Amino acid sequence: MSRRFLFLLSSARPGGNTLALARVAAAAHPPASQVWLDLCEPPLPPFRDLRPGHAAATGRVAEVMAEMRAATDVVFVAPVYWYALPAPAKLLLDHWSGWLDDPATGFADWAKGLTLHLITTRADPDPSVADLPEAMLRRSADWLGMRWGGTLHAVGDAPGDVLADRAAVAAAARFL
Numbered sequence: 001m002s003r004r005f006l007f008l009l010s011s012a013r014p015g016g017n018t019l020a021l022a023r024v025a026a027a028a029h030p031p032a033s034q035v036w037l038d039l040c041e042p043p044l045p046p047f048r049d050l051r052p053g054h055a056a057a058t059g060r061v062a063e064v065m066a067e068m069r070a071a072t073d074v075v076f077v078a079p080v081y082w083y084a085l086p087a088p089a090k091l092l093l094d095h096w097s098g099w100l101d102d103p104a105t106g107f108a109d110w111a112k113g114l115t116l117h118l119i120t121t122r123a124d125p126d127p128s129v130a131d132l133p134e135a136m137l138r139r140s141a142d143w144l145g146m147r148w149g150g151t152l153h154a155v156g157d158a159p160g161d162v163l164a165d166r167a168a169v170a171a172a173a174r175f176l
């Protein structure tokens with residue numbers, strides 16, 4: 001099956017390090033196989049827990065769901081914020097709970113066909129700084145029956161710094 005990549009951006013600044021690294025990783029695949037969505041613009045609405053009921057996803061949430069369903073590979077492009085995922089990326093995970101509560105989405109079934117990846121940058125060279133966001137996504141993938149595609153790490157702070165992390169740039173070219 002041909003691969004289709006969904007890149008989900010979640011940095012609060014445009015043109016940052018994580019996007020630059022993701023572009024290096026994406027260059028290994030044809031542009032026609034890639035969809036890029038910024039979870040900050042337009043933002044996802046707040047998640048409402050309606051259990052034991054549920055509501056159909058609409059608007060931006062439905063758009064993200066449709067792109068996930070059409071993908072083979074979902075790539076979170078997420079800098080470390082306070083040792084965690086940026087809020088827009090975490091908010092999408094919360095919406096996944098709503099999708100699971102609505103049987104009409106079929107999410108519990110089609111999620112099993114997805115491979116989840118994380119591309120992340122951080123300012124602190126300590127590699128354990130990215131442990132939490134990596135664990136959140138890896139454990140969520142395991143629980144949903146998704147395949148875990150791994151994490152691409154890099155260090156940088158000012159925009160463009162990450163391109164000086166030569167080991168990370170070399171790893172990015174092979175990551176996907």
Ligand SMILES: Cc1cc2nc3c(=O)[nH]c(=O)nc-3n(C[C@H](O)[C@H](O)[C@H](O)COP(=O)(O)O)c2cc1C
Nearest residue numbers: 011016017018079080081082083122123124156157
């Ligand atoms: C709100 C916020 C929180 C951050 N928290 C951390 C952190 O906990 N650890 C760290 O190493 N870097 C932290 N950083 C630095 C970013 O991870 C770093 O600048 C990264 O390159 C930003 O990626 P971007 O250019 O793609 O936005 C933080 C930056 C911001 C804006």
